[in-house]
Amino acid sequence: MPATLVSARGLGKRYLIGPDAFRMQTLRDRITEVLRGRVRRSDPREFWALRDVSFDLAAGEVLGVIGRNGAGKSTLLKIISEITEPTEGEAHLFGRVASLLEVGVGFHPELSGRENVFLNGAILGMSRQEIRRKFDEIVAFAEVEQFIDTPVKRYSSGMYVRLAFAVAAHLEPDMLIVDEVLAVGDAAFQRKCLGKMENVASHQRAVMVVSHNMATIAQLCQRAIWLDRGRIVHSGPVREVVAAYLAQGAAGADTWSPPSQRDAPIALHAVSIVREGSSDIAGDEAFEVVFDYSVTGPVAPGRLALVISASDGAAIFASASTDHLPALRETWRSGRRRARCRIPGHLLAPGNYFVTISEPTEDGGDIIHDGVLSFTISEQNSLAARDGRRGAVAPLLAWSDEEAP
Amino acid sequence: MHKVLRPRQGLARLNLGELWSYRELLFFFAWRDILVRYKQTVIGILWAFIRPLVAMVVFTLIFGRLAKLPSNAVPYPVFAFAGLLPWQLFSSAFMEASSSVVGNSQLVSKVYFPRLIIPISATFSALADFLVSAVMLIGLLLWYRVPVSANVLWLIPLTALCMLLAVGGGIWFSALFVRYRDIRHLIPFVMQLGIYLTPVGFSSAIIPERWRLLYSLNPMVGVIEGFRWALFGGQNTIDPRALALSVVIALVMLAVGTVYFRNTERVFADII
Numbered sequence: 001m002p003a004t005l006v007s008a009r010g011l012g013k014r015y016l017i018g019p020d021a022f023r024m025q026t027l028r029d030r031i032t033e034v035l036r037g038r039v040r041r042s043d044p045r046e047f048w049a050l051r052d053v054s055f056d057l058a059a060g061e062v063l064g065v066i067g068r069n070g071a072g073k074s075t076l077l078k079i080i081s082e083i084t085e086p087t088e089g090e091a092h093l094f095g096r097v098a099s100l101l102e103v104g105v106g107f108h109p110e111l112s113g114r115e116n117v118f119l120n121g122a123i124l125g126m127s128r129q130e131i132r133r134k135f136d137e138i139v140a141f142a143e144v145e146q147f148i149d150t151p152v153k154r155y156s157s158g159m160y161v162r163l164a165f166a167v168a169a170h171l172e173p174d175m176l177i178v179d180e181v182l183a184v185g186d187a188a189f190q191r192k193c194l195g196k197m198e199n200v201a202s203h204q205r206a207v208m209v210v211s212h213n214m215a216t217i218a219q220l221c222q223r224a225i226w227l228d229r230g231r232i233v234h235s236g237p238v239r240e241v242v243a244a245y246l247a248q249g250a251a252g253a254d255t256w257s258p259p260s261q262r263d264a265p266i267a268l269h270a271v272s273i274v275r276e277g278s279s280d281i282a283g284d285e286a287f288e289v290v291f292d293y294s295v296t297g298p299v300a301p302g303r304l305a306l307v308i309s310a311s312d313g314a315a316i317f318a319s320a321s322t323d324h325l326p327a328l329r330e331t332w333r334s335g336r337r338r339a340r341c342r343i344p345g346h347l348l349a350p351g352n353y354f355v356t357i358s359e360p361t362e363d364g365g366d367i368i369h370d371g372v373l374s375f376t377i378s379e380q381n382s383l384a385a386r387d388g389r390r391g392a393v394a395p396l397l398a399w400s401d402e403e404a405p
Numbered sequence: 406m407h408k409v410l411r412p413r414q415g416l417a418r419l420n421l422g423e424l425w426s427y428r429e430l431l432f433f434f435a436w437r438d439i440l441v442r443y444k445q446t447v448i449g450i451l452w453a454f455i456r457p458l459v460a461m462v463v464f465t466l467i468f469g470r471l472a473k474l475p476s477n478a479v480p481y482p483v484f485a486f487a488g489l490l491p492w493q494l495f496s497s498a499f500m501e502a503s504s505s506v507v508g509n510s511q512l513v514s515k516v517y518f519p520r521l522i523i524p525i526s527a528t529f530s531a532l533a534d535f536l537v538s539a540v541m542l543i544g545l546l547l548w549y550r551v552p553v554s555a556n557v558l559w560l561i562p563l564t565a566l567c568m569l570l571a572v573g574g575g576i577w578f579s580a581l582f583v584r585y586r587d588i589r590h591l592i593p594f595v596m597q598l599g600i601y602l603t604p605v606g607f608s609s610a611i612i613p614e615r616w617r618l619l620y621s622l623n624p625m626v627g628v629i630e631g632f633r634w635a636l637f638g639g640q641n642t643i644d645p646r647a648l649a650l651s652v653v654i655a656l657v658m659l660a661v662g663t664v665y666f667r668n669t670e671r672v673f674a675d676i677i
Contacts, residue, residue: 015675082410082517084674090411097517105515108437110444115437122433123516 003094005175005206006057006080010089013050013075013230049075050230053089057175062197062207064221064238066214066245072230073210077101077179080208095174095205098124102179104164109153113144113163116152120167134170141192142166156363157264162189169196176200178209190368194220213371214242215309215354246311246352246374256372258359265297266332268359273375274340281375283382283394284345289355289373291339300364301329304339307356308348309371316348316392329364346396350379417667424519431522435529438501442530453537457493461486468606477608477633477640480549483542487636488605488629490538491567495625496596498531498568502575503592507582510677520670521663524579528571535564551637559635567628569655577662580669583677604629608641618646624658627651 050072057063065073078084080091081099106123107116117138121131131138139145142163144155152160176197197220201207211217217224217238224241226234234244255272268291275287291304305320319341322330354371361367379385384394443449461482468474469481476484505527506513506520513520546553582588600606603625612620620626627647634643 078514078674079410082408083514085413085671086410087412090409093406093408093410095406099516101515102511106512108441110441111437115440119433119437122430123512123518125518128429 003059003204004056005059005095006055006091006093006208008056008080008089008091009054011050011053011076011079011086011091012048012088013072013079013084014087015047015049048230050079050086050227053225053227053230053232055225055232055235057206057208059174059204059206060201061223062201062209062221064217064224064241065208065210065227066212066217066224066242067227067233071227073227074101074179075230076227077177077208077210081177093175096125097175097177098168098171098173099177100124100168100179101177103161103168107152107160107164110151112151113139113148113155116163117167120164121170124168124171125173126171130172138163138166138170141169156365157361158189158365158367165189165193169193172205174205176205176207178207180210180212190370213354214246214311214374215371218242218311242311254373254375256357256369258369264362266293266295266299266302266360266362268293268357271355271357271373273355273373280378280380282345282378282380283348283350283385284396285381286345287343287375289341289343291341291357292337293339293360294336295332295334297334297362299332299360299362301327301331302360302364302366303329303358304341304360305358305366306341308343309354309356310392311352311354314392316353332360345381346383347393348377349384349391349394350377350382352376413671416664417671419663419667420519424521427519427522430518431526434522434526438527438530439533442533450537453534454541456534457486457489457538457541460489460493464489464606474607474611477610477637479551479633479637479639479641483545483549483551484608484633484637485606486542486545487633488603490535490542491563491628491632492600492603492605492625493538494531494535494564495567495571495628496599497534498528498571499575499578500592500596501527501531502571503578503582503588505575506579506673507586507677513677514674520673521576521666524575524666525572527579528568528575531571532568546636553636554638556635556638560632563628563631563635566631566651566655567625569659570624570628570651573655573657573659573662575662576666577658580662580666583673584669599623599625608633610640617644618650621647621650622654624651624654 053072053076055063065076067073075084077099078101079086080093081097081101083099083101104120106120108119111119114135117135118128118131121138122128126134139148142159142165144159144163147155147159152163155163178197194216197207197209207220209217209220221238223236224238225232226241226245234241255270257270258268270292272290272292273287274290275281275285281287289306293304303320303322305318307318308316310316320328321339321341322328353375355373355375356371357369357373358366359369382394383389383396384391443452446452448455464485465482468485469476479487502524505523509523513523545551578588578592603623609617609620609626609630621644627644627649628651630641630643631648631651633641
């Protein structure tokens, strides 16, 4: 029986919103409040970001937390990370917790890569000796050896993220808490990070991870919690919870914008799935994935690309804006632009799908945003539904029949 | 290791043990602030010389030459500098500490560590500047051939007292700042007035005797008079009551500040 590392019972977090909430308070409000004897104080509205959440996390386990934006996932992680205090309930922690709610917290742009490794490591709870011992390993993992004495403000966004993640990946806590940080970085690096996290779990430590990417969750976790409006809707084996979550259609994200708008000469503003109807896509219906972006300065050649994956994470196909060219990269045209990728009807079998986006960077690289969009192909007018045939795709292919010579 | 997270009731415990276990982070933050302080400035560390030097020249002209205030038989520039040194230590340490928690809001809302580390570490960069300016003071003492006695060793506890005042006040105001953004406007204003309400450019000897004790309620009065006594002696006397008052005020501010901070910090992440 593996040891329990976290035991949470009835956790709740209440925020006060409205005119009297702390957030907007100034000294003047406070003084008038005191002078008026608080008689006129209106009741601030209560908002429970989290309510009645109980779960256990055992050593060696990876627990996924899923749910829509605003469902309370981050609040839960913040409570377990001791950043904020629960309003009710309690959680018992048995061991050292390291949380990674944002990549590169505490990085100082003016400091060199080397200095930031030490600073960030200390902030995340490593001792100086521990950092010194792992320093070379961290730098090698981040692949920034040449630039380690350059201020990080001169780093490309990819290098910055790699270095920040590398520091966190070398923590050796009993519990690692990770919030959506795998949404950044290129694909190869993401795989490296996932491997590192699996490694943590295999050493009798535990991981708790929030992600919008069901493929990552399904691959990484054994168990999952689905939160909706602050409450646990479903918890249990990961496949079961993910399937329930997807079936409910809660994942229907058809527009996505990069979390941080980078101030770069090439910027992706939004990616959306555009279709005629508002509900699920019929089996014979075509739809488009539309990229809104702008090019405002000199940028190395590159491309836009997407990957469609099934709900179990298996890739169905990929497509890139340069597929019609002999080269893999093309020169960008400047201005505010809109690129469309048309996905024909009679292609995908009924089911839930995720779209992974690759965002081009000014130096010709790509940032991969895993599974940020999702859509559902219904059985309506699908060939697969007609006779219950199997297969990841349900294409309408050309048949001919003629008299044999 | 077993930790229980639950709604806190009553007054917070101080938990010095935890603070101690994070002492390395304290020095990392201080190191960061010192490292960053003069990065991408043209003249760098020279700023630590220029600020007190320019203030000294202005004070010498206005208080020494124009207003002809007495300087207790010490050359006026050295006299003013001996007041500016602790004042600038206090005001910059206090200001850095007060704005530190809000200035590190990203850290506060994303990582756990004892929050008290933030305002305490913020005072260290002011101490580093102070040490640089202290070198200048030695230069001035030699230039004006001002003799010093063994009393000069008293500067060490006096500097500690000055830091204690800044840390105590800084802890308190950094927590107030999270809740009331008025502090942003209040502190520079108070510091601007403070330099004239504190015997930086003059001696507290010009204050009528019967008001002297009341005047010493400004805790920096004891510190600055102490600095001048330790450096010059002679007419620069020190009122032990004023010094005692400074110590008491420093301890009270530290206690009140820490209690207030510890009780407010649990909502920092929610309201910052």
